[in-house]
Amino acid sequence: MSVKLGPNRYGKAETRLVHVVREGPVHRVKDVNVSTALSGDMEAVHLTGDNAAVLPTDTQKNTAYAFARKHGVGQIEEFALLLARHFVTSQPTIHHARVEIEEYGWNRAGPHSFVRDGGEVRTCVVHHDRDGGSTVVSGLKDLVVLNTTGSEFHGYLVDEYTTLPPTRDRVLATAVTARWRHIGETASYAQSYEQARQALLDAFAGTHSRSLQQTLYAMGERVLTVCPEICEVRLALPNKHHFAVDLSPFGMDNDNEVFHAADRPYGLIEGGVLRDDAPDAGFAWE
Numbered sequence: 614m615s616v617k618l619g620p621n622r623y624g625k626a627e628t629r630l631v632h633v634v635r636e637g638p639v640h641r642v643k644d645v646n647v648s649t650a651l652s653g654d655m656e657a658v659h660l661t662g663d664n665a666a667v668l669p670t671d672t673q674k675n676t677a678y679a680f681a682r683k684h685g686v687g688q689i690e691e692f693a694l695l696l697a698r699h700f701v702t703s704q705p706t707i708h709h710a711r712v713e714i715e716e717y718g719w720n721r722a723g724p725h726s727f728v729r730d731g732g733e734v735r736t737c738v739v740h741h742d743r744d745g746g747s748t749v750v751s752g753l754k755d756l757v758v759l760n761t762t763g764s765e766f767h768g769y770l771v772d773e774y775t776t777l778p779p780t781r782d783r784v785l786a787t788a789v790t791a792r793w794r795h796i797g798e799t800a801s802y803a804q805s806y807e808q809a810r811q812a813l814l815d816a817f818a819g820t821h822s823r824s825l826q827q828t829l830y831a832m833g834e835r836v837l838t839v840c841p842e843i844c845e846v847r848l849a850l851p852n853k854h855h856f857a858v859d860l861s862p863f864g865m866d867n868d869n870e871v872f873h874a875a876d877r878p879y880g881l882i883e884g885g886v887l888r889d890d891a892p893d894a895g896f897a898w899e
């Protein structure tokens with residue numbers, strides 16, 4: 614039996630790239646997911662393990678980050694064309710490049726604060742006990758927010774396993790899950806929800822953060838200040854890490870402009886904020 618190599622391609626899938634454009638105090642973000650796939654003279658690598666024709670997938674990823682720094686990420690079609698043409702014209706062994714880009718939309722929530730388009734879910738849980746008491750818990754999940762500056766993290770415990778460098782300026786991003794407990798029944802749940810949601814956003818955008826824990830407390834506190842009908846707030850905030858990419862091997866600086874948006878693992882910061890006089894729910898209300 615004789616066999617031969619069929620159609621093939623290879624590349625780096627889902628390079629999560631966030632580009633922050635800083636025009637004075639007002640920032641813009643481009644958040645994309647770049648997948649490159651190359652094909653060409655790839656018989657040898659498959660048949661004999663000779664890698665001479667292979668542009669590593671790691672290089673393809675680096676090129677996406679370096680091109681973001683060099684050219685910016687304008688329209689995703691233009692950025693994709695730039696990358697695809699580069700791979701084919703710079704490497705004779707590469708005959709065809711496929712570049713797929715997904716872009717996640719962000720809406721402005723402040724000069725350096727953004728709320729991700731769509732995906733957000735409004736939630737509620739109610740309890741009713743035979744003693745006549747009802748408890749109404751409202752909330753939201755998957756409210757994704759991001760600050761491009763105004764976030765620090767330093768001064769933490771250091772032990773023999775610590776490698777995290779302290780930072781005075783980082784991207785802070787999270788997907789908010791929040792639940793809040795009403796005192797009795799609230800006149801308008803629609804209005805209450807809008808006010809609580811806005812309070813969460815305002816506190817996230819407006820707090821100069823020294824930790825996500827501090828931001829969490831500020832968000833809960835703001836809801837309780839703005840919404841007297843609410844007595845307790847519980848928040849779960851995954852720290853969606855954005856790591857500045859080291860572009861120095863390519864002779865480029867990176868002044869908090871090009872980030873790798875990591876998927877996992879992530880920090881998970883959870884906590885509650887309650888009024889001093891919050892009535893005891895008497896049970897696990899979440």
Ligand SMILES: O=c1[nH]c(=O)c2[nH]c(=O)[nH]c2[nH]1
Pocket residue numbers: 766777823824825826852880
């Ligand atoms: O805001 C933060 N809180 C932490 O507890 C923590 N831990 C960590 O590694 N990064 C961060 N960031």
